[in-house]
Amino acid sequence: MAVVAQLIINGLIAGSIYALVAAGFSLIFSTNKFMHFAHGSSVVIAGYLLFTFFSLWHIPFYLSCLLTVVLTGVLGVVLHRFVYLPLEKKNASTVVLLIASIGLLMLFQNLLQIIFSASVKTIGYVQVAQGVSLFGASITPLQIAIILLSFFLLILLYWFMKYTALGRNMRAIADNKELAEIIGIDHIKVASLSFFIGSALAGIAGILIGLEQNVYPTMGTMLIVKGFTGAVIGGIDFVPGSILGSYLLGLIENIGIWFIPSGYKDALSFALLFIFLLFRPQGLFGINKGVRK
């Protein structure tokens, strides 16, 4: 029984980490309709910001976290205003924007390596120790916090998208940009705000993942690949859907490799991605507008 509990908990931990990445990615996608893969860099940069503030400059932990989240949000806005928006104004296609976002991902990865070197950095706020026992499975307090926070974000984002004016505007743009503009929604402003919120979410993700997995320059690629897969499974333009999809991905990966050799872990997630793209491209909870024939 302990094994089943441990596998489920492993799946929830992995799923929460993917969900933290997927939430911001999906929020930005839903209003902007292009894949901001550099979102992975935002997460890593947040990890390094926390490392700099807390471990190098010894700023109190919670203040470091606050600074990290705000600065990562600002970084998102800067990327939107100075990279994506100029491209959009030149009528660049979504493919061009996507290539730009991959370019940014690589640029940041290499910049981080130049600044901080390629080695793994440990933030060291949480001591490594054996986790507490839960139904015979082991889980650390940090991992419990990660799972709870992801659940909390799921509810908060659902509420935000459904009941706040900004959330409604975002959904309006997601649904039909031209119509939303006609009724007076400033789509650039909403897009910038979505970049701020989405990237601030990456900030929260970066802090938690940095504490859990340490930080190293190449981690952004790994994270965005899994976050993207989770988002597709859940429904890429529906934020709570992508969070749930990420949980599903984490659980399937971790429970699946109990039965198959562990070398196939990533193969399993990509197989899942393709099954969804073939049979349910809008994802489990995505909005099917019924326009695809």
Next chain:
Amino acid sequence: MKKLLLMIGVISVLFLFGCDTANTGSSQAAEPGKVKIGVMLPLTGDAASYGTGIQRGIELAIADAKLTNVDVIFEDSKCDGKEAVTAINKLISVDKVVAIVGEVCSSATLAAAPIANQHSVPLISPSSTSPAITEAGDYVYRTVPSDALQGDFGANLVYGYGYEKLAVLYSNEDYGIGFLGVLEEIFPSLGGEIVAAEAMERGSADARAQLTKIKEAEPDSIYIISNSPDSMVASIRQIAELGIEADLFGSEGLKGPEVAALDASEGLIITSVSSGTTEFQTEHEARYGEVPGPFAAQGYDAFKALSLAVKQGATSGPQIKQFLDSMEFTGASGKIVFDGSGDVSGNYDVYTVIDNEFILEDE
């Protein structure tokens, strides 16, 4: 539209998954009339900490060789088969190098080996330890002993300490698979049992599922085979978090500052190739202010072997090969003699992590 977007996204993800970063190979302009030697190492990506450490060893060798007729061209091959093929093709076809030091990772060296053989350009790896490299061709050499030796040494070490139920967590690439193969052959022959062998993707920071399987097999010892700092730091941490009560052993890839800094590494025992003679270590510290990284001494020796051949007048690949096959010298990592398949023999040191430091064990 959305479907198209999704498909583009998927293609991009696969692209990202396949190659971490774009080719950022840097090259220095080489003057005509000189002998050119190429170096290909992972200078970016998750193995960059090895690449930059080895690069320092090579730079010391360049400084010591005092050759005026040699140009050295560095390429970033990212510890990746595809990148290594691109890098070696560029070095041979565009830069016209006559010999190459590289790659760090076994998979990358094995991918580049056929091209080195085809063009008769000697390729000397400072750190690829896969047993498969022994058979990789006439022009492939290395200054680090094969894992056929390290696996044998490691298996005997674990069994010698009295452990009988060994679990292996290995990196899913030529290096890990080759090392595992040796352990699986030797450890049972000594009387022990390999109770679990789980693979981990290079660079992945989540080994919980694999470790849960290992925990269920109830091993008394775990051998970690990895040369990805991200993965090994994460897996050592997760072993502690999951409360697995087994003692830890590791391959030489684990001998890095990141691993030692981890409190959960206390008591970890690793086998390691020589980290260099006292003179080499002193010279390295004087120049860089740090102790040599893993394989820096082997990097020094790889370049030294080539520089000795050039000093004796070799100017082409086949000529250098001739000198390599008959040379014998004492380098930074000890005595270097290449056997018929380009391998060196070697002894291993045993280190234990005590108070966040690797302490050399006296035999």
